[in-house]
Amino acid sequence: MSKSLNVLVTGMGALIGQGVALGLRNDKRTSIIGLDRSYSAYGSSLCEEFVCKPKVDDRSPEYLEFWLELLQQKRIDLILPAISIDLDFVDAHRMTFEAAGVRLGINSAALISVACDKMNFYKALESLDVPRIPSAQPKSWSDALEMMGPAPLLLKPRRGEGSQGHALLIDEADFLYWTQKANNENWMLQPIIGTDHEEYTVGCFGLDNGEFLDEMIIMRRRLTRSGNTGLAEVVDHPLILETSRKLMRYFKPVGPTNLQFRVAAGKAYLLEINPRFSSSCSLRTSFGFNEAEMCVDYFLRGKRPAEPQIKFGAAQRYSADFIVYESNYI
Template structure:
């Protein structure tokens, strides 16, 4: 392994959560960089993927004091690249691009316009449909009768306009459901036709080059957990999804790690959403040869176009296990992964 003092330092945020851990874990075995993990909650488990860790201060992240925290951290640790592992972190860095340019640090951020467009599912669906892509029927009806007329027979889906993953998505079967959930959701909702089945859902990863081209795609048929994250995947070829992904990339021109979610409706793929960031399945993608964090190092630190990855086919299943950290006096914690549960 190279001397740590000669490796560039890369900060990975959100290492107390699934995405940040996946980013750090994909970088760790290759030893190209010194990994600085950052989060509000630093756990013994997250430390195992990092060379050093820093706990976020408990202050308003919209404040100048929080920006000063990052200025100090970048200067003290010599951070050259930041990989945001949480959507809230992406929003913070996106809103402070100029400040981080002044610090001389690179941040793995997608195109600013695409981040803004994807922040609201209703706005994105309008833009997607206007571009001529096969779109899932979507509406914000004022009544259940109007919903049925616009979207077809029940059940229908109500999802947050602003949110991530599958959190907040509910099935509506009748007028009572419509009244309850639209009232409870305030203005933050969008209704859609149910497209396909859970067995027809796919997550797709690309690394956008900003000019309408990309590396990938890696296509995975998936099953979601109750928390809305990917629990099982099968990496495979899907010509129809690959073709549509190419068209979408040419139109929206993403930069860096980009995640697309699809449902099949018959023989037609329908885009659920674009997540213009690292996703919860980044560690699974890395296991099959699509290592987005390494691509960021090639692109943003070394200034070269990453090589097209060689993607393997196969299946993966996520499971829980115990992590035991010894705390004997004078002994550093040592991780033990207990029996799977």
């Protein structure tokens, strides 16, 4: 069968984009066009073609023009934005890209909007019967302790991904330093819930209108220093499964959706929801939950993806060398 579908995968210099491409490597229907700000030798090896973004501001007319020309020249059938900055851009120009005849492998506009700000997302959970982690912007360290209990407390950006920008606050000096350093009040505080040994990442696939694939993949994980999943074990966890289904019915996501939890005192606390691919998508593919192929079926073929056959096991990520001889691309 010849490859007849051209899929644009963004973030090909990053772990997420490379994971999405790996999920399509054995899909005989698709050719992968990779996109990133800078050239990646390894990312390029996963694509039929690699394209670099122009060095212009993402908000400029020239940047949108670049995208439209790229879609036409490469005859793109489906866009899969792997990283948040590209998801936001594609979401902002939905009508323009759809008018160009391109399918978009992105979540609902409503969920993208509410999930991009962690404080607003915390408020959106008020009407849903699930445990919430107290979240606030206290005016002083004494207010923080009164609202959230004893230190340490966690400061995180309201808008951000992974563990970037997180800081552990031990005393008032930490509070003053990190809150003043935060950009435009882009911060919130939370108490530390549970331990590193009880953190979970869940892969789900939404079908709109509160429907979703019955099979989800739940991994207990340990994070690397950069905030990505470094160790993962596929597990059964009825409490997390029940809570995930409740969240999926409530938020009605479309396509790849990642839920992250901490478990403490017999409760599953939602850390955040990523309405897109996450950095552990390649691990999920290895255990039978291939979100990239699901996207081709759902967004491009218009059919319900087959229920995944989940395998159980564990995975550890490690750094490796990718060699390109006689190259001067750096």
